[in-house]
Amino acid sequence: MFLPGLYLVTPDQADGDALVAAVAALLPARPALVQYRNKLADASQRREQAGRLLALCRAAGVPLVINDDLALTLAIGADGVHLGRDDGDPAEARRALGPGPILGVSCYDEWPRAEAGAAAGVDYLAFGAVYPSPTKPHAPRASFELLARAKRDLGLPVAAIGGITLDNAPPLIAAGASLLAVISDVFSAPGPAARAAAYAGLFPGPSQETTA
Numbered sequence: 001m002f003l004p005g006l007y008l009v010t011p012d013q014a015d016g017d018a019l020v021a022a023v024a025a026l027l028p029a030r031p032a033l034v035q036y037r038n039k040l041a042d043a044s045q046r047r048e049q050a051g052r053l054l055a056l057c058r059a060a061g062v063p064l065v066i067n068d069d070l071a072l073t074l075a076i077g078a079d080g081v082h083l084g085r086d087d088g089d090p091a092e093a094r095r096a097l098g099p100g101p102i103l104g105v106s107c108y109d110e111w112p113r114a115e116a117g118a119a120a121g122v123d124y125l126a127f128g129a130v131y132p133s134p135t136k137p138h139a140p141r142a143s144f145e146l147l148a149r150a151k152r153d154l155g156l157p158v159a160a161i162g163g164i165t166l167d168n169a170p171p172l173i174a175a176g177a178s179l180l181a182v183i184s185d186v187f188s189a190p191g192p193a194a195r196a197a198a199y200a201g202l203f204p205g206p207s208q209e210t211t212a
């Protein structure tokens with residue numbers, strides 16, 4: 001369903017053309033997943049931007065996950081949805097999506113959320129912030145031990161998020177993260193395409209390991 005690798009999360013971007021151009025430049029790096037996240041756009045802007053990104057990602061064969069919004073995911077037929085604590089019940093989302101689409105949940109630093117997500121049939125568990133995040137400076141911090149425990153005891157792919165950079169990423173992979181969810185370190189890099197491509201070098205090739 002998805003391989004280990006970079007999980008690109010989009011920055012808040014009002015300009016749809018700029019957003020599409022920014023993501024288009026990163027798809028040759030073959031991210032494992034792209035997440036459309038825009039906390040500032042209204043519903044119609046998000047639908048328009050998400051639809052454009054879905055067409056782009058489909059053409060590249062990269063799954064597009066929608067942040068927060070199950071209804072939008074279903075409306076445009078996106079590849080999956082990511083839900084946090086304020087974004088609806090994962091078990092209900094799984095029922096609405098059916099078995100195929102990707103469902104991911106935020107666990108923050110909370111083990112019970114990981115157990116509940118696993119019981120609801122999610123495809124990955126996200127933990128963060130693993131480092132201080134420029135995008136979410138007040139996010140609670142999650143330990144590497146929690147990532148390792150989730151991989152070991154729940155057997156699901158683990159996503160790490162929050163302040164990840166190319167330099168600080170290797171210990172996360174060593175702890176068990178198979179998805180590195182990144183905004184700033186890629187989109188704010190001097191050369192975003194080269195930075196995204198460099199993340200691929202952190203993971204073993206697809207023939208050596210898969211997450212699902």
Ligand SMILES: Cc1ncc(COP(=O)(O)OP(=O)(O)O)c(N)n1
Nearest residue numbers: 067082083084085106126159161181
């Ligand atoms: C992969 C991934 N992990 C965590 C989050 C954060 O979700 P949430 O807590 O709902 O916060 P917002 O992103 O909605 O501000 C995420 N989006 N993606």
Ligand SMILES: Cc1nc(C(=O)O)sc1CCOP(=O)(O)O
Nearest residue numbers: 128129133135139162163183184
């Ligand atoms: C969206 C988000 N969620 C987080 C969490 O901890 O759940 S941290 C975060 C921001 C990630 O952006 P950056 O790569 O710029 O730190």
Ligand SMILES: [Mg+2]
Nearest residue numbers: 068083084087
């Ligand atoms: Mg959310």
